[in-house]
Amino acid sequence: MSAVFLLLCSSLVWAQSIPPTPFEQTKKQSLPDSRTIDDYLMTLDTLSPRARRVALGTSAGGRPIPALLLSESPSFLQGAVGEQHKPTVMMFGSQHGNEPSGAEAMQQLARELVAGEHPELLRRLNLVLVAMANPDGRDLSSRHNANNDNTNIDYVALQAGETRLLVDALHRFDPDVVFDAHESGIWKRVLTREQGWMTDVEAQFDMGNNPNIDGRLREYTEHTLLPALIERVSSAGLAAVRYRGEITSLDQAVSRGGLGITNLRNYAAMQGRVSILVENRLDNKAGVYATPRNIAERVRKQHLSMLAMLQLVADEAEPLLALSHRARQRWQSADADRTLWMGVSFGTNREQPEITLPLVRMADGHKQLHRFRNREAIVTREPVPLAAAYAVTRERERMARWLAHHHITFETVSEPRQLLVDRLEITAVRKQSEARPGVREKVKPEVRVNRQSVTLQRGDLLVPMGQPLAPLAALMLDPRSANALYQEEGWSWLQPGAFPVFPVVEY
Template sequence: MKCFSRTVVSVLLPCVLSGLVFPSVSLAKYDPTKDYQEIPAIVKQFPAPSLIELGTPAFDKDKTDFTSQQEMEKFINDLSKTSGTLRVKQIGLSQQGKSISLLVFSGSQTASPEVLLKNGKPTVLIIALQHGNEPAPGEAALAYAKSLAEGKEGDVLTRVNVLIMPRANPDGAESFSRDLANGINLNRDHLLLSTPESRAIAQVFIQYQPDVVLDSHEYSVAGRWVEKFGAVQRYDAMLQQATTNNLPARLTKMMDKPFREGIVSTFETNGLSHSWYYTTDKLDKQDKTLSMGGIEADTLRNIAGLRNSVSFLLENRGVGLGKAHFARRVYTQFLAMQTMVKVSAKNSADLLNNGQEIRHDIATQAGQGAIVVKGEMTPEKRTISMIDAKTADGIKVNADWRSALSIMPVITRTRPYAYLLAPTEKKAVQNLQALGIEVYQIVQPQKVKVQQYTLADRNESTKKDVTGSIGQKGNQMIQVTTRIDDRELDLSAGYYYIPLNQPLANLAIAALEPETQSSFVANGIISLPKVKTEKKKAKTKAKTQATNAEVALPVLPLYRLTERADISLVLVE
């Protein structure tokens, strides 16, 4: 099976999203009385940009809060009426029934993914407001859309297509809450796809296959930083590309240059300070370790990388500040969006060629070499700059640092040719298809040599990220330990076959290898049998002694095919 081309894949979602019922959590509106108040000497260090007119709803005269859903929809609809390059699509509904909009900019004046995939141009996807209490990226997305619609971005649309999702979490944005309406952190749901919002984003990836992705956020300025260091954060922007297991080296190289290099240059030219992205534990007030963004395959940044896109997270200085420095925050994001598109336009031929070669290379690696199932960040030391919260003096912090740029393997395995799922695992198959992964079904019974996952241990656990917590809800999981055993398997008709000679092979690996906290096994998408042991007493002629004998351990309904096999298959539609 070969599938290296940029083709449109239609996927039937495993459930009708509009019919789902999600438990709600308590939501509150934006309350300016809860904003952190910087001392005047700190405020002076972040002047507003000069000679810039952003022209979006949050900058209307006398407006004290942020752009509402209604204001945003009117703004983008007005843009579409006057622009020949913009088409607006509703790609889904939030849990509370709000529209999730996608702005499609194309010189061919169409929003059709079939047309865009064949117009010889790479596609850039900009996503904002995954977290509803981070308004600056959403406003920057509107400002950049306005600039594109008004023809102020030069000839970029002759060389690239641009997709903008200004509000990925409409419910959270409307209530000024970080998480989705049901309490799940959207930016940890891009592998499991448990919410309509994450599924809408996945459909954009499947249909348009973006070559470049920018995920825009804001980061906390005070709070735990003041508690731990007596200081506030000072960097205008923090940047990090995709950093997860099994990313192609060619992709990582391209993310570093020209993309990261281009964004950093833009910031420095415009007098904006910048750093690698980092954060610290929210729960442990004594832990001063700084960690880069995580290496789990759950965030948009990392999942986009596993989809073979150049992928970046950009966080500007903003959470907790309300509307303080808002123009500077929005302008920081605007410049990054503008730069990502310009760099993509300048390197459009390389983007397309490299993307084609990366997808080809991944597909041809099936059954060869090794994969990293689980890894850890590398401990280092790093000095960062902060601002004393009481004096406004600059301070240097020499901190323990966990780097995501170098991942230390913890569990490695051979790369299989394919995975096999038992006929009972229809839910897992539906989730794989929702990710855009091709799944086949076996039509003729036969015996094959496989590796089985013998379940050695399982424990109820809680998912955590580098901050110590993820979202209000959806954090329960089962941590498993498995042993790989060789065996012959009687394949009956109906078994599912997930080949790794497809471009999304590394995404399939992230979903199916059981040991990570985001895997389908850990999250109950693949059936999980229980571990049972019993004690038996044995007698010998010499003496009686107690011995522990382990009953045959249960096996996961998931297998690895490590040798080529001639199997009759049909694509699961």
């Protein structure tokens, strides 16, 4: 009785003593810089036994990148040890620095949880909030970091220090759910300036959609979790829909968010995690709003989207944990279905070749449905059975560093070793026709497979495919894959001849 009373009193004390976020302190009129936000996270850490601020590392511009852990479990707070029956949810805000409302919504959420609001959430979840995934971009009002890297598409190359430390954080906290919060501008050069229309969306949700993601996890996310999330956000008063890809012109086809594993959404899902992305509306600069560029309203939308997601994940904890645990374990054993699709792209949805979407006329606000070609079908090509291992015989030290950055396990050959392999011979390289302006140009190698015996030399690397990151590793290492490392800047290895990385048949 008295213990309950004391507990109630102490949460009451917390509730009264938690200061508003720096953004709330400006009456939602101006955005605090990254240091002020970090100071606020440290304040929450000091005030609450359920909050701990940890350093993930430092940005290219020398700014700290913190995470705030929120949990009722001391072993989670102190040692990042997850709990069997509680999903760990990791949330990333403002990875694009010019989409600031994610960082603000996450601080608000942290303040509320520390003050004892939404008590069911910390009873059922462990949270890792990375409110500022890109503090340089935050302070410089830039999409990129201080080195001009776009970390959002860097998850294969891991060129930027920020991407590497976010990947380290994924490894360290091993979340069951990853949530990536973005805002998407409705003003587009062609669609708006030349054609006079803007898209009309408040909240769009997408998921890890690469067809190589664990099948059951993908099915569950697509057919159970995402529809439920859209339903909940919509009934809370914010019109939510499935993400349709960026609409920049009236005569384009619409699809979904990209299939590539170069973004966080697919990268995390390839690791066997439920991965969800939100894009909330980033209002047009020219509009008239109660706060600068409607920032108070934008933060409200991100907060609502995040809160609905957390409540849903808490309600779905049991099936979600079972599926994500299984997806992370299954590659360690010789599973029945270990086929990977090397080619993935969008094609016409033959059952519904056209789709109508609402647009708003810039001049007078008139709303109208427009017809678009519907290229949302996911097309898979080139099935390849997962090898026993991959051998790496070129730039081995650089490759060893890159594998370690991904936390992919490998071994270094210590003495010459003969193995049966599928030697990959590139016979021709052509440019891919589907590249759009602004999208990195890809090349498509034509590959002949020769099964033969090869002697690996001392210092060559062997990457076993019996590890949780096996499918991710294979899709990055295999030159036939649409997401191979060799599509990235500084890795142009795709030349005619025997390829220096190849599948090992028996290992």
